[in-house]
Structure formats: C-alpha cells, structure tokens
Amino acid sequence: MRINGSRKRVLVTGGAGFLGSHLIDRLIARGDDVLCVDNFDTGATANIEHLAHEPRFELLRHDICHPLHAEVDEIYNLASPASPVHYQYDPVQTTRTSVNGAINMLELARRLGCRIFQASTSQVYGNATVHPQPEHYWGKVARFFNAYGPRLSLADGRVIPNLIAQALTGQPITLYGDGRQTRAFCYVDDLIDGILALMASPATFTGPVNLGNPDETTIGELVALVVELTGSPSLIERRPQLQDDPARSLPDIGLARQVLGWEPKVTLQEGLERTIDYFRRGLGAAVVAGKAPADEGNRRSWRIAEGMASRQSLA
Numbered sequence: 382m383r384i385n386g387s388r389k390r391v392l393v394t395g396g397a398g399f400l401g402s403h404l405i406d407r408l409i410a411r412g413d414d415v416l417c418v419d420n421f422d423t424g425a426t427a428n429i430e431h432l433a434h435e436p437r438f439e440l441l442r443h444d445i446c447h448p449l450h451a452e453v454d455e456i457y458n459l460a461s462p463a464s465p466v467h468y469q470y471d472p473v474q475t476t477r478t479s480v481n482g483a484i485n486m487l488e489l490a491r492r493l494g495c496r497i498f499q500a501s502t503s504q505v506y507g508n509a510t511v512h513p514q515p516e517h518y519w520g521k522v523a524r525f526f527n528a529y530g531p532r533l534s535l536a537d538g539r540v541i542p543n544l545i546a547q548a549l550t551g552q553p554i555t556l557y558g559d560g561r562q563t564r565a566f567c568y569v570d571d572l573i574d575g576i577l578a579l580m581a582s583p584a585t586f587t588g589p590v591n592l593g594n595p596d597e598t599t600i601g602e603l604v605a606l607v608v609e610l611t612g613s614p615s616l617i618e619r620r621p622q623l624q625d626d627p628a629r630s631l632p633d634i635g636l637a638r639q640v641l642g643w644e645p646k647v648t649l650q651e652g653l654e655r656t657i658d659y660f661r662r663g664l665g666a667a668v669v670a671g672k673a674p675a676d677e678g679n680r681r682s683w684r685i686a687e688g689m690a691s692r693q694s695l696a
Contacts, residue, residue: 388412388413388414388437389413389414389454389455390413390414390415390416390452390453390454391408391413391414391415391416391453391454391455391456391457392415392416392418392451392453392455392456392457392489393405393408393415393416393417393418393457393459394418394419394445394456394457394458394459394460394482394486395418395419395424395458395459395460395461396415396417396418396419396424396429396440396459397417397419397421397424397425397426397428397429397440398419398423398424398425398428398459399428399528399530399532399533399534399537399569400459400500400525400528400569400572400573400576401417401419401424401428401457401459402428402429402532403530403532403569403570403573404457404459404573404576404577405417405429405432405438406432407573407577409432409435409437409438412437413437414437414438414439415437415438415439416439416441416451416453417429417432417438417439417440417441418441418442418443418445418449418460419440419442419443419460420442420443420444420445420460421442425532425534427532428532444482445458445460445481445482445485445486446477446481446482446485447485448485448488448489449485449486449489450489451489452493453493453495454493454495455495455496455497455498455580456486456489456490456495456496456497456498457497457498457500457576457580458482458483458486458497458498458499458500459500460482460486461479461482461500483499486499496580496584498523498576498579498580499521499522499523500522500523500525501521501522501523501524501525501589521588521589522587522588522589522590523575523576523579523588523589523590523591523592524589524590524591524592524593524632525567525572525592525593526564526565526566526567526591526592526593526594526630526631526632527539527564527565527566527567527593527594527630528566528567528568528569528572529541529542529566529567529568529569529652529656530568530569530570530652530655530656530659531569531655531656531659532569532659533656535660540564540600540603541566541603541607541653541656542660543555544603544604544607545607545611545653545656545657545660546660547613547615548607548608548611548613548615549611549613549657549660549661551613551614551615552615553615553616553617553618554604554607554608554613554615554616554617554618555618555620556600556601556604556617556618556619556620557600557619557620557621557622557623557626558600558621558622558623558626559601559622560599560600560601560602560604561599561600561601561628562599562600562626562627562628562629563597563598563599563600563628563629563630563631564597564598564600564603564630565593565594565595565596565597565598565630565631565632566594566598566603566649566652567592567593567594567645568594568645568647568651568652568655570647571594571645571646571647572592572593574643575592575637575641575643576592578637578641578642578643579592579637579641582640582641586640590636590637590640590641591632591633591634591636591637592632592634592637592643593631593632593634593645594632594645594649595631595632595633595634595644595645596645596648596649597629597631598649603649604617606649606650606653607653607657610650610653610654610657611657
C-alpha cells in the first residue's frame, strides 16, 4: 500500500552521496516523494542543494547505525563510504555502517513490509581468479563496478577523479605498475538505470546481480584518454604497483541482461567528457583552483584525501 496514494514515498540512505543524489533525481523525475537520509561523513550538500525547494524532497541528517523510524514504500540502502580512501580511514565506522546500518534498514523494511535494495561492491571479488566475475563467485545482492560521473569529489581518491584532478591542474599523472591492470568503468546514468530495473524486477528475483560495464580498459589506456580529453600538458609519473590491487576487474552482466533487460549504453569516452566538464565547472572548478570546499562533506573528504595521498586506489 502506498503511503501517499498514487505516489510512492521512497527512502534513500546515503542520499547526499555520488550515487544516492543521482538516484534521488531520477526518483523525483518519475513522480516519487523522496526521504533522503545521510550523516554527511562523505556526502555533500552540494549534491542535493538543487532540490532545496523541491516539494517532493525531504532531508534528514541521521546515521543509520542507529534505528530509523519512517513510513515509506521502498528503501534504497546506499549508505557507506565507497572510496577506499574513505572506508580505510575509519574501518570500524565503515563496518558498523555496513553491518548495523544494513540490519536497521532490513528491520525497517520488515516492519513496513516494503521492498529494499541493498548496494554491494565488486570489491567482494578481491583479486579474482575467475574472469569476468559472475555473481555466484562470491558476495551478495547488487554489486557495483567502478561507477563514475558528475558529483564525484576530486578528493574521492579513486582512479578517475585522481587522474582528472592531476590532468586539469597540470600535475604529474601517477601510473602505478605497468598500467596493464584492467577495470570496467560504468557511467552513473547507466548504473541508476540498473538499480531501478532491479528494484522493479519480480519479487522472486533477489540477486545478487552485477551492475557494471563489460568493456575492459587498462589503466594505461585510461590515462591516455584522460590526457587527450583534457588537453593536459601533464607528464606521466610511474610508481610501484599498489599492494593488494586486483590485476583485472570485469563484471559478467549476463544475468542483468537476461533478467533485467539491462546493459550500459554510455561509452567511456562520452562518460569521461561529461565528468571532465563537470569538474571544470561549479564545485569542481573551486577544487581545481586549490580551494578547500565550503561544503561540510567535501571538506571532510578533502582532509581525508590529503592525509592519505600515498594510499590512492585504482578502484
């Protein structure tokens, strides 16, 4: 039964984050009412400030490690630091969010009798011995593979924002190892399509399901493409291979194609062009200029990233 008659009331945890804010935009565009919950450890008000006067949007500052009382029709649980730089900074809090937070959201869904979407990560596969990685290999629910796009922070610590930041500021571009490590980068619009398709799938299908791009790219190829698209004069600075960094990461999305009718549409070049344009404007321009962000969540991200500059990730 829907709380508001014909409209759904949807809870999005981690709603001020990169993926959460894009998901909220899509939910509101289709006519839903949205309750955004975030503790702003890594979320940014800049990601949702355009919704300040949207009557179907409500913001609640809350840590889901503590129980939440709300009346909603659906729950999307995206609350967790996503970047290795962030989740390694406070591993105890990350674990609490991933375990206690997920339990609290499951308890809420059980009380309300509503459907819940639980985000997971391709990191559960580790340095996989099976390639590409199918869902039964290890882990659970919906697994995201290397999402990127507008609203990522340049202080995020992952490879695409790192490379774009270095390229736009003319700094040396760091290339770890021989550059032959591979990743499969999925543009945010495609990933949101996949999330919504999974939530709308039959109740008998609960996953896990991989959501990612099946096009494999070496880090060396990514570096060359970022330099080309930014027109950067940056030189390449080679560094030793990062410890525990998977040599290859590629999703098997056969299940998503078969059950959800979903596959990515945005090419890496097109997605990078949009992402680079974002970082050249607005909030991105302030960060590129070397100014500490005014937004609380991004200030924290900035401090964490500066304090862990030597622990970047190719994720």
